[in-house]
Amino acid sequence: MTRASWLKLAPYLFTIGFFLLWEAACRVFAISAFILPPPSAIWAALVQYQKPLYTNAFHTLWMTSAGFGLAILFGLALGLLVGSSRLIYAGLNPLLVGFNSIPKVAVVPILVIWFGVGWLPPVLTAFVISFFPIVVNVATGLATIEPETEDVLKALGASRFDIMTKVGIPRSLPYFFGALKVSITLAYVGSVIGEQNASNLGIGNLITRASADFNVPLIFAALIVLAVLGVFLVAIVDIVEARMTGWAKRSQLGNA
Amino acid sequence: MSAFVELHDVTHVYGGGEGPPAVAGLSLGIGEGEFAAIVGPSGCGKSTLMKLATGLQRPKAGTVIVAGREVTEPIKITGMAFQNPVMLPWRTTLQNLLLPLEIVQPHRARLRANRAEYVERAEMLLETVGLKGMGSKYPWQLSGGMQQRASLCRSLIHEPKLLMLDEPFGALDAFTREELWCVIRDLHAARGVTVILVTHDLREAVFLADRVFCMSARPGRIIAERRVDFARPRDLDLTYTPEFAAVVQELRGQIREARVAA
Numbered sequence: 001m002t003r004a005s006w007l008k009l010a011p012y013l014f015t016i017g018f019f020l021l022w023e024a025a026c027r028v029f030a031i032s033a034f035i036l037p038p039p040s041a042i043w044a045a046l047v048q049y050q051k052p053l054y055t056n057a058f059h060t061l062w063m064t065s066a067g068f069g070l071a072i073l074f075g076l077a078l079g080l081l082v083g084s085s086r087l088i089y090a091g092l093n094p095l096l097v098g099f100n101s102i103p104k105v106a107v108v109p110i111l112v113i114w115f116g117v118g119w120l121p122p123v124l125t126a127f128v129i130s131f132f133p134i135v136v137n138v139a140t141g142l143a144t145i146e147p148e149t150e151d152v153l154k155a156l157g158a159s160r161f162d163i164m165t166k167v168g169i170p171r172s173l174p175y176f177f178g179a180l181k182v183s184i185t186l187a188y189v190g191s192v193i194g195e196q197n198a199s200n201l202g203i204g205n206l207i208t209r210a211s212a213d214f215n216v217p218l219i220f221a222a223l224i225v226l227a228v229l230g231v232f233l234v235a236i237v238d239i240v241e242a243r244m245t246g247w248a249k250r251s252q253l254g255n256a
Numbered sequence: 257m258s259a260f261v262e263l264h265d266v267t268h269v270y271g272g273g274e275g276p277p278a279v280a281g282l283s284l285g286i287g288e289g290e291f292a293a294i295v296g297p298s299g300c301g302k303s304t305l306m307k308l309a310t311g312l313q314r315p316k317a318g319t320v321i322v323a324g325r326e327v328t329e330p331i332k333i334t335g336m337a338f339q340n341p342v343m344l345p346w347r348t349t350l351q352n353l354l355l356p357l358e359i360v361q362p363h364r365a366r367l368r369a370n371r372a373e374y375v376e377r378a379e380m381l382l383e384t385v386g387l388k389g390m391g392s393k394y395p396w397q398l399s400g401g402m403q404q405r406a407s408l409c410r411s412l413i414h415e416p417k418l419l420m421l422d423e424p425f426g427a428l429d430a431f432t433r434e435e436l437w438c439v440i441r442d443l444h445a446a447r448g449v450t451v452i453l454v455t456h457d458l459r460e461a462v463f464l465a466d467r468v469f470c471m472s473a474r475p476g477r478i479i480a481e482r483r484v485d486f487a488r489p490r491d492l493d494l495t496y497t498p499e500f501a502a503v504v505q506e507l508r509g510q511i512r513e514a515r516v517a518a
Contacts, residue, residue, distance in 0.1 A: 148342045155310045156360040156414070157332040166358065170346050247346040247394060 045217035063191040067126025075131040079138025122194030129190035130183035137179035141172020174248035177241040259285035266318035280475035293461035301476030335411030343395035350391030401432035
C-alpha cells in the first residue's frame with residue numbers, strides 16, 4: 001500500500017487499535033465492568049440506550065453550537081477591539097485573564113439563580129468557557145502585523161479600518177481557526193457542566209442520572225458520544241479552515 | 257533644479273518627545289526626478305528620515321516640504337519598499353501588486369470598474385522587472401530576489417511621485433543585488449520618479465544615485481554631500497573602474513569620520 005493511503009487509513013486504524021487494546025486489557029486483567037467497562041459493554045449500552053442518547057446528544061449539540069456561536073461573535077469582536085488598540089489591550093488584559101481564571105463550574109449556580117433551570121445555563125456556560133481563546137488569538141494576530149506593511153499602507157493614506165480589513169483580519173484568520181479548535185471542545189465541556197447542574201435534558205443530565213443509578217456502561221457510552229460529537233465539529237472547522245487559510249499551511253515540518 | 261523634497265533643520269524624537277533625538281538639525285533638498293542615496297553608520301536615523309519625508313512621522317521641530325507643500329500627514333504620493341518584501345501571503349503576487357490601488361485615490365474608486373486595465377498595468381510592470389507570468393504565484397512560491405522585485409512593482413503600481421527604498425537589497429546575494437540595481441536604474445530612467453534610497457552599501461549608492469548624502473551618527477544630520485556625475489545610462493562595468501572606486505573610497509572616509517565622531 002502507498003504511503004498516502006496509509007496516511008488516510010491511519011486515523012481509523014489508530015482508533016480501532018485503541019479500542020482493541022482497551023478491550024484486551026479489561027479481559028486480561030479481569031477488570032470489573034463497574035470500574036472500567038470494556039468497549040463491548042459500552043457498545044451494548046449504546047445500542048440499548050440509543051434513543052435517550054440520541055435525543056440528549058442532539059440537545060447537547062444544540063447547546064454547544066449556540067454557546068460556541070456566541071463565543072465566535074463576541075470573541076471575534078472583542079479580539080478585534082483588543083488587538084487594534086494598545087490602550088484597550090492594556091486596560092482589558094487583567095480583567096480578561098482574571099475572568100478566565102474563574103472556574104466556570106462555579107459560575108453555573110449564579111446562572112441558575114439568574115435564569116433558572118433550562119437551556120440558558122448550558123448555552124451561557126459553553127459561551128463563557130470558550131470565548132477567551134478566540135479573543136486572545138485574534139488579538140495576537142492583529143498585534144503582530146509587520147510594521148513595514150503598516151507603513152506601506154499608511155503612507156498611502158490608509159485608515160485604521162483599511163489596515164484592519166486588508167491586513168489585520170486575513171492575517172489573524174489562522175490564529176482564529178487555531179483558537180476555534182480549542183474553543184469548540186471547551187464549549188462541550190461548558191454545555192455538559194451546565195446540563196449536569198441546571199438542565200433536565202442533554203448528555204450532561206443523562207450522565208448525572210446514569211451515575212445516580214450506578215449505570216457505568218451508560219456513563220461511558222455518553223462520554224463516547226461526546227467525543228464523537230467533538231471530533232465531528234472539529235472536522236467541520238478543519239474543512240472551513242483549509243478553504244480559508246490554505247496559504248498559512250506550507251510548513252515542511254509537519255509533512256515529514 | 258527646484259527642490260522636490262526639502263527638510264529644514266528637522267529634529268525628531270520618538271515616543272512623545274522625551275529621550276534623545278533620532279535626528280537633529282537635519283536639512284537637505286532633493287530635486288524632482290533626482291536619485292538620492294542616503295548612507296551613514298547604522299542607527300543614524302536614515303529610516304527616520306524616510307518616515308519624516310513620507311509623513312508617517314511628524315517632526316518635533318523644523319519643517320518638511322514635499323512637492324511644494326508642508327507635510328502634516330501621510331502624503332499619498334509615495335511608494336515604499338523595504339529590506340523585508342512584506343508581501344501578504346494570502347494574496348497572489350498580482351493581488352499584492354494591486355493592494356496600493358485599493359487604498360489610494362483616485363484608483364480606489366476606479367479599481368472595481370476598471371480592473372482589467374489595472375491588471376494589465378500590473379502585468380506590464382511585472383514584465384519590466386523580469387517576472388512575466390508570475391502574477392498568479394503566491395509570494396512564498398517566489399525566491400527572495402523575485403519577492404523583492406514584486407515588492408518594487410508594488411511600490412510603483414500607483415505611479416508615485418516619490419519612491420522610498422529602505423535598504424531594499426540588503427538581504428539578497430551579490431548577483432541578485434546587482435541585477436536589481438539595473439532594474440531600479442531602468443525604472444528610474446523610464447519614469448522620472450524621484451528616488452530616495454537608504455543603504456549601507458556605498459557601491460550601490462554611487463552606482464545608482466545622482467547625489468549621495470552622508471549622515472552622522474545619532475542624532476543624525478547630513479555631514480557631507482557628494483555629487484556623482486557618471487553619465488547615464490550607467491553600466492555595471494562602471495563599478496570596476498578606478499574613477500568609481502575613488503568616489504566609493506572618498507565616501508568611506510567620510511563615514512569612518514562620522515563613526516569616530518560618535
